[in-house]
Amino acid sequence: MNTPNLTKNQALVLDVLSRSEQPMSAYTILDKLRDNGFRAPLQVYRALEKLLDFGLVHRLESLNSFVACSHKHESCCQHHGTVAFAICEKCGQVSEFHDHAIDDRLRGWAQQKGFKAEKTTIELRGLCSACMG
Amino acid sequence: MNTPNLTKNQALVLDVLSRSEQPMSAYTILDKLRDNGFRAPLQVYRALEKLLDFGLVHRLESLNSFVACSHKHESCCQHHGTVAFAICEKCGQVSEFHDHAIDDRLRGWAQQKGFKAEKTTIELRGLCSACMG
DNA sequence: CAATCTATGTAATAACATAACACGACCATT
DNA sequence: AATGGTCGTGTTATGTTATTACATAGATTG
Numbered sequence: 028m029n030t031p032n033l034t035k036n037q038a039l040v041l042d043v044l045s046r047s048e049q050p051m052s053a054y055t056i057l058d059k060l061r062d063n064g065f066r067a068p069l070q071v072y073r074a075l076e077k078l079l080d081f082g083l084v085h086r087l088e089s090l091n092s093f094v095a096c097s098h099k100h101e102s103c104c105q106h107h108g109t110v111a112f113a114i115c116e117k118c119g120q121v122s123e124f125h126d127h128a129i130d131d132r133l134r135g136w137a138q139q140k141g142f143k144a145e146k147t148t149i150e151l152r153g154l155c156s157a158c159m160g
Numbered sequence: 161m162n163t164p165n166l167t168k169n170q171a172l173v174l175d176v177l178s179r180s181e182q183p184m185s186a187y188t189i190l191d192k193l194r195d196n197g198f199r200a201p202l203q204v205y206r207a208l209e210k211l212l213d214f215g216l217v218h219r220l221e222s223l224n225s226f227v228a229c230s231h232k233h234e235s236c237c238q239h240h241g242t243v244a245f246a247i248c249e250k251c252g253q254v255s256e257f258h259d260h261a262i263d264d265r266l267r268g269w270a271q272q273k274g275f276k277a278e279k280t281t282i283e284l285r286g287l288c289s290a291c292m293g
Numbered sequence: 294c295a296a297t298c299t300a301t302g303t304a305a306t307a308a309c310a311t312a313a314c315a316c317g318a319c320c321a322t323t
Numbered sequence: 324a325a326t327g328g329t330c331g332t333g334t335t336a337t338g339t340t341a342t343t344a345c346a347t348a349g350a351t352t353g
Contacts, residue, residue, distance in 0.1 A: 034300065054340070065290050067303060073342070088221040089281050091309090091340060111266075113275050122273065128265045133244075133284065136257060141289030142246050148283040151266065156274025167331065187308065200334060205310065224309060224340095 031081070041061055041083055041095060042073040049119035085100035087112060087121070089150045097123045109133065109147040115155035122155070164214070172196055173207040174216055174228060182252035183225035220245060220254070222283045230256045242266065244282035248292035 043059045044051060053071045061080050074079040075093055078084035085094050113122040176192045186204045202208050208226055211217035241263040246255040270277050
């Protein structure tokens with residue numbers, strides 16, 4: 028899944044997400060793109076679907092929101108196994124990380140149980156160091 | 161957080177969830193409980209909120225659904241650290257498991273980054289062994 | 294040119310979740 | 324018994340997230 032040329036809508040959505048410090052819901056993205064001709068949620072969801080496929084964007088399940096992948100451009104996260112997220116409840120900052128040991132344990136469990144994992148979600152909700160005070 | 165006596169609504173919701181082979185959305189639960197006098201989503205959500213607190217029910221973030229905790233009664237999951245779920249896309253079966261090594265790695269990452277995790281979500285989506293064929 | 298594929302636009306609706314307000318049961322204290 | 328507090332509950336309305344269905348336009352290819 029190499030990152031192909033993006034369509035206009037995909038580029039707009041990715042741009043908005045990339046500039047944001049925080050995850051955004053589809054509807055927030057929609058609002059930001061009204062001036063660019065976006066009228067309906069579907070325009071956002073369709074762009075997001077592709078961007079997720081390309082690995083340029085991640086979906087945060089526990090927030091029903093989306094973030095741009097923090098691994099800037101070219102050859103993104105595919106190489107790193109599962110992506111984990113630490114989400115600060117206070118400031119909204121999201122840290123993306125990878126851990127091979129965790130991947131191994133999950134793979135081990137799946138193998139032992141005969142479970143074939145297509146997609147793995149790991150999300151920590153809490154407070155980042157800056158917000159702990 | 162010991163498991164206290166449940167109220168009528170909490171008991172009804174837990175009962176419905178416990179009998180189900182699959183995770184249920186709040187609205188599906190609501191439908192099942194119409195005959196018991198449930199009329200509005202809030203009745204379900206309020207019961208779920210408490211059951212989640214008690215650790216008798218888990219929320220599956222990637223499904224916007226709920227399951228009864230598989231550790232039957234008394235002294236549930238609190239003792240096991242983070243709970244992980246493997247969810248079969250085909251049959252809906254959910255397997256709940258715990259892994260101390262994963263807990264350790266996540267704790268290690270958090271400690272190193274100064275992140276205080278309040279709640280951790282681990283969900284595998286895929287196919288269970290019975291559905292792989 | 295037709296056939297097809299992909300991206301797009303629009304409207305309507307479905308699915309998930311919460312806010313706001315009211316009422317009654319229970320319990321403690323006065 | 325009266326007061327006040329907390330908690331569970333019921334109801335209506337509303338807010339938020341996501342999808343279905345249908346129509347159009349452009350590019351590509353046989």
